[in-house]
Amino acid sequence: MMLIMNLWNLSTLLFILPSLINCAVIVNDADIDEQGLYSKSDHVVILTQRNFERRVYGQNHAAVVQFYNSYCGHCRAFAPKFKALSSEIVPWRNIIQLKVIDCSVEENNEICREFEVMAYPSLRYIHEHYVKANGNVGDRIMMTDTGEKLKSHLITKMQTEQSMGRLAFAPKFDIASYTSYAGAVAGVPHDVTYTFLVFENENSTVGSELALDINDYKQIKVKRVYDISELAAVAGLTHFPGLVAVHLSTLQPTPLTPINPTKQNLLRTINTFLKSKQYIFPDRDIPDPEANTNEHSDENNQPKSNTDTVYYSDLEKTLKTSLYTEITRHKILSGEALNALLSYLDVLKTSFPYKTNNLRDFIEDLYNTLQTRMEWSGGDIYDLVKKLENTHAPIFITQLEYIGCKGSQSKYRGYTCGLWTLFHTLTVNAAQKSGTKGPQVLRAMHGYVKHFFGCTECSEHFQAMAARNRLFDVKENDKAVLWLWISHNEVNLRLAGDLTEDPEYPKIQFPSVSKCPECRLARGAWNLPAVYQYLENMYGAANIQEFRKSRSAASAPSPFSNLDIGMLSLLLVLRVWADSLLD
Template sequence: MNWHLFVLKIGYFIAVVNSAVIPDSEDVKDQGLYTDTDHVTILTVKNFEKKVYGQPQAIIVQFYNSYCGHCRAFAPKFKSLALEIESWKNIVKLAVIDCSVEENNAICRDYEVMAYPSLRYLHERYVKGNGNVGEKISAIDTAENLKIEIIKKIQHEQRIGRLRMSQPLNIAAYATIDAVLSNVPVNTMYTFLMFESENSTLGSELTLDVNDYKNVSVVRVYNDSELAKQFGINNVGLVAVKRNHETLKFGISDTNPTVQNLLKSLNAYLLNNRYVFPIRNTDFNDFSNHNNNDNTHSKQDLDAVYYSDLEKTIKTSLHTEITRHKILTGEPLGVLEDYIDVLITAFPFKHNNLKVFLTQLNASLKSKNQWTGAEIYDLVKALENSMAVYSSDLDYVGCKGSQPQYRGYTCGLWTLFHTLTVNSYQKEENLGPKVLKTMLGYVKHFFGCTECSEHFQAMAEKNRLLDVQGNDKAILWLWIAHNEVNLRLAGDVTEDPQHPKIQFPSAKNCPECRLARGAWNLKAVFQYLTRMYDGSYIQMGRTARSADTTNSPFSNLDIGMLSLL
């Protein structure tokens, strides 16, 4: 059998963790995937209540996780939308909060955020209270479609009496100009009639785009109304009306006119009439790559495993991933207990305190059949405060990305489970398959990227993860799966350009791992994996040691049984 052609599908697991501490000031210039130049309000635990509750405008909050690949792919779209609707800020604002930041975790838990990214609509004068977690909005695939959803939401809000600060977005049939002008504010100098069908959002978007234009109104009119007939309009049309009833019909040559072209015509008309436009603070920055600092990652031996990576991953999982649940009971609580059990049994501890900490945590968790996320967080913190659990200056080393938005936690999670499978090899029978089952449960219930979790679960079912038998098979199952992810995500927006996705291990680092025509030498691969992730080879410092060669137990592996994978 050609094992190099053996294919698995696995969910996308690429991202970064940014668990920086929030500074003392209420506002921050950047956090996670966004900066203050992205035309969004950056929310933190310190400014959330002030920025969200009791505001005169509606707010759409994106709850996201900076190491979630889907969130990272969605971020440029959200920034694009924020730039496009900057002029709507008197009516609706866009805001973001990074749930991977430990201090923000309680807010995300209170808002019952279990999927990332999650969009919540909070109407104006929103109040804090139990059950007040906003109204869910789908994270649409494009900025344009999300903008349409927001327009429809504003229309609905106006129908139930909210967002009165905005010009009406409803459409009506008018017979005369006088009928139109009687429905606009008395100080209106220029009225623009937007003729369209009821389902069109052109007029509503145009209205919102000019909502800060003083003494200017946009009125939506049915394109089959009596007034439309008077202007010879039967599709889409724009007519300017001065207070003295002087009118100008704009020529609409496009079959499918855009708001951008309509706005250009409107602005040209006002400019010709010496209209004074509002001053806007719109910075047309390159929103697709706001973090261009040359944070070149020192060239570590990326095929080495660093203890700091493993510790930081465990800490992040306990501080922000697991504790985002409002309530843990039943299967999720059982998975958490299995996760701690596997760590206690298979993790290559370099000092005793981490094992003592996990053992005490495990005993406490098993004392009750239901916990809140807040209780678990308090328990974790209390135990950490009672002993020195982690190494000092905890940070990613081998998993450090070239920029903060790359690699980090998800790289660490892969590394952790590879390490657990390898260090299960010489231990009790079928501990490796238990590690895989625990990984599946963890990803299902706790991993912060919803789309990634769904992919992983589908892959596990299709490729019979639960049927894997033997510690050696578990090591190879995870290696094959991880390589398939690398193949699929090569060149993806989530890929670190300084650390491109390759088939691991590389031919350079392990030439003996490849046979003729690129096929894998499984015996050499197994030897490489068991050496790399073995506890005795894990690096405590930041300088990689040269790898020794060791005898491989792979010759005892029944290769034919790999078909179970």
């Protein structure tokens, strides 16, 4: 009897197991409402490692996928333009959708690597029924400085796609010449009531955009007609784009061209005309774009951390992001890029303010292992990092949360602040050791930013600044500390008032007078020895805090007396330190 019961239980388990597995897959594959710089209310599809295949491959619509990095300043500046475009083209969603994936999220890293994303933000066009395969990384779409230009590029791409036989389910984007209205509407389905003829030149995208905007209007079609065709003269058009409504059964034309024939005015004219004909418009389920305008959360009311303090948690979180996400996004690392990684690890070995031997051993083991090969894939490095993490666990002692670098909103500060903090810390602690490791830290930073930093535009700015301010001419530790301080202030000056600036943490020339009164001389000139001591106090290993708490100002003897003032004077670019720009 017991045997029979056991067999029954086993058969029951085998019967329900597939359902349990399917449920588990569905949960794991679920969409999320918010990640990085975007939320569902932005009318974009948020992609993650969990839903990417389901949401990208084999779809009945085309897509534009934005690969971005949430701490990249260029990505942050581009996000409002992408959101505005996504809101504007909601009516196109059965034809093409905008989708986003945050490559700064560790779990998404493998996908970004497979798609060979080396610059952020990157846009890829994915045609309908796209198949997963090696080399299928979508078609690159050129970045633009406005959403309107991006929309124009996108329409041009869709016109090309349709000419190649794809997007058959979309409105027809081709353009032709006609001599009569009968010829223009020939071939239009019999159930169509009105056809709107848009007269324009071949390079215009207005007609195609109108066709997409009203693609869900029942019994309505849009057709593009050359502005130089005979029918344009028949219609009596004198300025373009021109618009004429043609009733299909009677061939009765109604000229509709507005005085200012922009796309918006043309669309407004079409809708006004249809309203006058008692046309029943489609019921569009479009979310309220104002539904998620308040990006501030309750956490923003919490007391701000002391920005004059370096927190160990900030350093650990930055280090983890760099090793687990930024470096491993490369498909292949060799040559200069691999050497840059080794240089970065080398300065971490000697100058990072370790609080445990576990993390130190992890970095040394990683450095030694990477030297054994001339080429590594990003995937292999990620696997190696995870393996060594287990070997030396636990390597992190904090909650891996930003404290000093926490912004007033999630889109501000964070990793970029953390990276500056990390390299300031490395230069200061290198300067406190024997030898000349400080300049080596600068060179390692240059290599890291050039090859790994996830903001392409920021990387280019830094490399240009490094050449202008003669980074590779710095030969001594104390000069390295001050070179980085000078350069950081130059970046602050350039980005002050920028869209990416946290309004609650304005980018100033630091240290401010309130933080370090002795750092300024008459008329605001810098007191360099005092600045050096300020940097030493702030970034020195002995003063780094694990948790959010105040500290008394540390005082230590400064090695500044031997600093070559002539060298610093050369680096202190006058335009940066002009009196009128000092706070």
